[in-house]
Amino acid sequence: MSTIFIAGQRWISNPEPDLGLGIILEAQNRRVVIAFPAAEEERTYAAAAAPLSRVLFQVGDDIDVPGQGRLVVKEQQENSGCIVYFAEDENGDIHPVPEQILSANIKLSNAKERLLAGQVEHHRRFELRAATLEQQNTCKAASTLGLLGPRVQLLPHQLYIAAEVASRAAPRVLLADEVGLGKTIEAGLIIHQLLLLERAKRVLILLPDSLVHQWLVEMLRRFNLKFSIFNEARCRQVDQYEDDPSSIFFDEEESKEKEENPFEDAQLVICPLSWISGHERRQGQLMEAGWDMLVVDEAHHLHWQEDGSSSAEYQLVERLSAEIPSVLLLTATPENAGIDGHFARLRLLDPARYPSLDAFRAEQSQYEGISELIQGLLDHPSESLADSNFTAKLSELLEPAQLAALATKPDATLIEKVVRDLLDRFGTGRMLFRNTRASVGGFPQRVLHEHPLDAPAEYQAALALVDEESALHPELLLGDTWIKLDPRVAWVERFLLQHPDEKVLLICSTMNTARDLELQLRVRRGIASAVFVEELSLIERDRAAAYFADPEDGAQVLICSEIGSEGRNFQFAQHLVLFDLPLNPDLLEQRIGRLDRIGQLGDVNLHVPYYQDSGQEKLLSWYRDALAIFSQPCTVGNALMLEFGGELLAALGGKQNTSAFDDLISRASVKAEELALSLRNGRNRLLELNSCNPARAAELITSLESEQRSDSLAEYVGILSDQFGLVHEDHSDNAVILRPGDHMITEAFPHLPEDGITGTFDRDRALSREDMAYFSWEHPLISGGMDLIMSSDFGSTTVCTIAVKGLKAGTLLLEAFFSPSLQAPPWLQLHRYLPAQSFRLVIDHQQRNLTANVAHKKLNQLAQGIKKTVMPALLREVRSSLTSMIPHVESLAETATKEWVSTALAQYQSDRSAERQRLQALMSRNPHISPAELESFDAETLLGKDALGNMQLNMSALRLAIVSQ
Ligand SMILES: Nc1ncnc2c1ncn2[C@@H]1O[C@H](COP(=O)(O)OP(=O)(O)OP(=O)(O)O)[C@@H](O)[C@H]1O
Incomplete structure (x- = not known):
């Protein structure tokens, strides 16, 4: 026979099963033409490579005949390569049904039906489906879902x-x-x-x-x-x-x-x-x-x-x-x-x-006391709990049962729980997170460079007419020629010319100053510079920032008005020129933060050019000696301004003598230390405890590192590309290039650009190579490919032969994969309560459970494909065994379902009741938690319980392996 296809036969498309049941129109010259009446489509394939599966119904199967409804096959006869079924209607009458008249609307929706109907695919596709199932279940069960994919340290x-x-x-x-x-x-x-x-x-x-x-x-x-x-x-x-x-x-x-x-x-x-x-x-x-x-x-x-x-x-x-x-x-x-x-x-x-500001102020004053109690519990619990004063204070805050438990056995777990409760109920609350450089660690040094300059005579003359704040801005007092008169400009020019290889960020308070400066540097001094001010459009601003960021041909200096002080990332620069100093300490902190941020690899050099013996010098001294902001972030600046702001302004205007000013600085600096200490012991300590739990964070990192599984992912991407017809090339170690291929089995592949994508499986590499994608299990191209497989029948059935010495020829092995189906919204994260794998079974035709003896990988290695021409006869031969093997694996899966459900429910209920107790304790003491939150918590628990109780294991893939000689 030159071809296995005969006009009139019914076949189904493997990659496009939704086209329905096709009918062969023509099969000659090594070509096959097939029509899909349900989809009104026609396809022509080379006969040898046609992605089609023969659909043959067996005795006992239901068939659908237009005008006659569903009939049950009682007998089948072959006639010139086509089948005539003899099928019974509901009245017991038998009708001859040539396969040509079968309804084109067919959906072989599950693996069982597909295998019995002979719609099988190449065993490599089955392997890809099984791998996908495994990975999806692992990802869903991970507690770190959503944290794996981002390209971040x-x-x-x-x-x-x-x-x-x-x-x-x-x-x-x-x-x-x-x-x-x-x-x-x-x-x-x-x-x-x-x-x-x-x-x-x-x-x-x-x-x-x-x-x-x-x-x-x-x-x-x-x-x-x-x-x-x-x-x-x-x-x-x-x-x-x-x-x-x-x-x-x-x-x-x-x-x-x-x-x-x-x-x-x-x-x-x-x-x-x-x-x-x-x-x-x-x-x-x-x-x-x-x-x-x-x-x-x-x-x-x-x-x-x-x-x-x-x-x-x-x-x-x-x-x-x-x-x-x-x-x-x-x-x-x-x-x-x-x-x-x-x-x-x-x-x-x-x-x-937070109903009132007064109540909020009162609450703040309690923080130090709460923090002391927490500190006592964390640092020396036995000593603290032996102190009656300590326990008396604690008893005002804790439930009697909790206090009794602490007194009996103050172990680490209990103390951690009590600390968390105290933080939740009486601390800064669950709503506010604040990490500091001190708690995170590993930040660069701030190094102050002062550049004293002689004030021009024109400035001295103008001073008499202006207030303290204006006096801080000579550029506004020196008239149109300020750029020539102001010695800070000459200093900036000199500095830039002396450090041609350094990137420098300059921030000043107003747009006009920034523009004048930039013009001077660029046009008159030929220094590569860019300006970043509010009058530029968003795109122009980004262009300026990008020009500054360019390491090769970029600007040496970016000159910003105050809008450059916030949010932007300029940590590739190590020099910040503070052309003036703002009066608001938070604004100064924001300015310094452009360089002093994650990713800064060197010291942060802070340059302050200022006029000697002027308000500028005093303001510099205020920030340097009272707030110490040039050596570390200052969190007490606003409080100091509230207390000493008036005196400071007077001093800036020269209305104080030197010793009075020195006295102001020393009082402010003592106060700053006091405030900082009190914050450190009170609010900041509470915030720190609430904002990061190092043990939990370390657990998360360990989980993420182990879930990365870069090697399995690289292997998976290789198989995925092969099976979908993507071009897959090695780029370098741990990196690949993927492109759409000429023989893709789908029109497009999710998130695969037309010109391809280069990606690495290595997080560190992805962090240093912006031009590469970071391929993780959560990358949309990979998760999209996985969804493509699992939302269709792709690879759900296969038949192969294996040669194994210990097994008799003709032995049948049925390998089945089941995946848990939970009718619940994903945010409930119920998959965390299920095993992180799919459920797999292997039985032989004598119904023996061989799951533990026959590994999936081993079967993959041994599997040999079967020629399409022999497949129908082979399937006819094994059909009766299959019809008893499939129900057997189904009953084994049903037993497993019960075990999965009961284990999952036990764990779920124990977790939920612990969480509920915590919520109740919180509610009883303060209004952090509203009763509505507890109600919604209970409703959620119920939802989760129902969903877990109704969990099912669905058969997702079947492989029949026939032992050959
Ligand atoms: N986990 C991380 N991995 C890689 N880069 C990071 C990470 N965290 C922060 N960065 C980089 O550090 C810089 C500062 O981060 P980000 O802009 O999120 O800080 P921020 O707290 O929002 O800053 P600001 O207070 O100035 O608004 C950015 O360049 C950011 O890309």
């Missing part, structure tokens, strides 16, 4: 926060790590986890203009998350509404028809806050679009006063956060505008918990 403080926050049903938190410790990365990790857990689908990020593109790039580059920037131009593309009634073209009816909500056009949206907060109609649309999560960076710009007045930005965020379940606010300087502002932001997150 595994930093303990970030991972701890991300895992802790994302474990909450609807997290509402303030991420307030010190400048440059990675709040954007923490937010990205949280967003990524919530998206993977399907706790969030629609995410809205509100940002200052200058950070819009940086976030866009960070989200894509590090998290593979494609956000869209929404501004007026983007909205107008969707919404054609004309909102100017005075226009002669205005037609209200027509305009309304054209109105569409542009924010419904994307799931992941970034919006410049300045634009949206000033646009009422767009705000309405934004509110209506519905979001699962809101993120606001540099949240200290949201202004609020105790009298109820607030900025437009605050009002918008207040409205949004009342509607959106999950909210992340980010700021490095939460007390930028004093404690009121800090309170105002916490109030956005939970108005019930």
Whole structure:
């Protein structure tokens, strides 16, 4: 026989089973033409490589015949290569059914049906499916879902926060790590986890203009998350509404028809806050679009006063956060505008918990006492618990049973639990996270370089007419020629010319100063420079920042107005020129934070050119000697300004003699130390304990390192590419190039660009090679490929032969893979309670369970393909054995299901009841937890219990191995 295909036979497409049951139209000249009536499609293949499987029904199978419904096959006869079935209807009448008239709508939905119908695929596909099943179950069961994929260094403080926050049903938190410790990365990790857990689908990020593109790039580059920037131009593309009634073209009816909500056009949206907060109609649309999560960076710009007045930005965020379940606010300087502002932001997150500023102030004063108790428990528990004073204080806070347990056996686990309870209930709360350089460690040195200069006579002359603050800015006093007169300019020129290979960031307070300076350096001195100021468009600003970042042909100096002080990443530079000093210490901290941030590899050199014997020199001394901000981050600056600000201003204006000023500095410095000590012992200590649990963080890192499994992933990607027809080339050690191939079995492959992608399996390499993707099990190309397989029948059945010495020829081995099916939302993370693998069974035709004796890998090694031409006859021969083997594996799986369910339920219930006790304890003492939270916790427990109780093991893949001679 030249071909196995005969016109009239019914076959099904392996890669496109959804086309339904096909009928061979023509089979000659080594070509086969097949029609798929259900899909109204036709395909032509080379007969030898046609991806088709013969569909043969057996006695007892149901068949579907148009006009006659479902019939049961009683007998079949072959006639010139085609089959005629004799099938019984529900009245017991037998009808002859030539296969040509069978319904084209066929769905062989599970592995069992497909194997019995003879729809089998190459054994390599089966192996890929089995590997996919295994990996998916491992990933789903991992407690670190969503943390593996991001291209980030595994930093303990970030991972701890991300895992802790994302474990909450609807997290509402303030991420307030010190400048440059990675709040954007923490937010990205949280967003990524919530998206993977399907706790969030629609995410809205509100940002200052200058950070819009940086976030866009960070989200894509590090998290593979494609956000869209929404501004007026983007909205107008969707919404054609004309909102100017005075226009002669205005037609209200027509305009309304054209109105569409542009924010419904994307799931992941970034919006410049300045634009949206000033646009009422767009705000309405934004509110209506519905979001699962809101993120606001540099949240200290949201202004609020105790009298109820607030900025437009605050009002918008207040409205949004009342509607959106999950909210992340980010700021490095939460007390930028004093404690009121800090309170105002916490109030956005939970108005019930933070009802009044007075109560909030009172609560702050308790922190030191709570911290002392916690310290006592952690540092010397036995001694502390033997002290009656200590236990008396503790008894005011703990349940009697908890205190009794502590007195009896104060072991490490119990102490940890009590400390956590105290932190939750009486500490800074579950809403505020703040890591500091001191707690994280490993940061560079700040090195101050003072550059005293002689003030020009013109400055001295102008001084008499201005206030203290203006006196700090000679550039505003020296007139149009300031650039020539101001000795700081000449100093900057000299410094840049003497250090031609150093990148230098210069920050000054106003846009005009920045522009004048840049012009002077670039045009008059030929220094490669760029300017970063508010009048530039977002794209121009990013262009300037990119020009500065370019290590080869980039600018030597970037000159920024104050908008360059926030959020941007300039840690590749090691010199910061503070052309002037701001009066707000948090602003100065933000400026220094551009260089002093994660990724800074050298010292942070801080240059201050100043006029001798001027207010500038005094301000420098204030920051250097009272706040010590040039050697370490200062967290008490605002408190000092509140107490000494008036005196300082007077001193800057020269209204104090030298010794009075020295006295001010020494009093302020003593106060700074006192405040810092009190914060260290009180609030900061509590925050530190709440913001990172090093043991938990270390566990997370260990899990992530072991879940990376780069070698298995590389192997998996190789097989995936082969089976889907992607071109797969080695790039270098641990890196590959993937491209669409000419013989792909699907039209496109998820997340595979047309011109291909280069990726590495090595996290460190991915961190240093921006041009490569980081391939992890969570990379969308890989997870997309896995979904492609598991959402179809790809590779679900195969038949192969194996030659094994110990087994008799003709022995049949049936290998079955089952995957757990849980009807529950993924955010419940119930897979954590199931074994991290799929359920596998191997039996022989005598129904013996050989699972432990026959390894899956061994079968893979031994498997030999079977020619298509012999497959139908072979399957006919083994069919009766198969029909008894399959129910047997199904019954074994049913028994296993019961065991899985009972183990999972026991663990789930014990975890949930421990968590419930914690919540109840929290509720009984303070309003951190509302009763509604406990109710929703109980509802969630019930949901989880039901879902686990109804868990099923679904047969997902079957391999029949026939032992050959
Ligand atoms: N885990 C990490 N892996 C790699 N790079 C990181 C990591 N964490 C932070 N970075 C880098 O460190 C820099 C600072 O991080 P990020 O911008 O998130 O800090 P931030 O706290 O938001 O800063 P700011 O207070 O200035 O807004 C960025 O360049 C960021 O890409």
